[in-house]
Amino acid sequence: MTQLSHPHRTRILPPSPITVSEKNRRQEKQNALAMRCRVVFERLRPQLIDTHYNCYIAIDPESENYFIDPTLKGITQKIRDAYGNPDRVKLTIFRLNDTGTCGRLWV
Template identity: 40%
Template sequence: MTEAKPTRTARRGRIFPEIQWTEEQKAKRQAEREAFYQRCKPIFDSVQPELIKTHYNWYITIEPNSGDYFIDKDEMTAINMSRQKHPNAPVFIFRINETGVAGTI
């Protein structure tokens, strides 16, 4: 007599369920991100004219509470430099160029 092997049903889709955001949560998150950007942008604007001459297209991470910023050719290195000094603080990353945009859409 043969033993019946247990059959497994294959999982479909993602292992983790998707996060369902309400419109209020989306709006709140967007407002928080915009407020954080508005705190970082003046620091970038103050150092950008000088840094664009010597570090064109490098990355700059800004921690707005202290006003510290870190620059490097590599985006992840700049982020890691900021995390060493401010381990739990969020940072905003800009690219040192005319627009300050770090990525492409």
């Protein structure tokens, strides 16, 4: 049996410099954003579900503006076209179906 001359590494990246309290603060902020977007989504869904069933909808809770596209790639491109790649714009993406579930993305 050959012995390795270096110790076995289990991580590719160093440990995260973010503290547990900072992670919790960020998670709470994300959850608050999702809840604000969900309120707008629930108000819009009855109007849009028949004509855009199973399409993606990205909602900005501040302005209540939204984008609709049948593909995830299309919706993300519409977001980039409208907002660029800023650090502060936060949207939540839903699916126009019975549950609205497609996961959450912060763009």
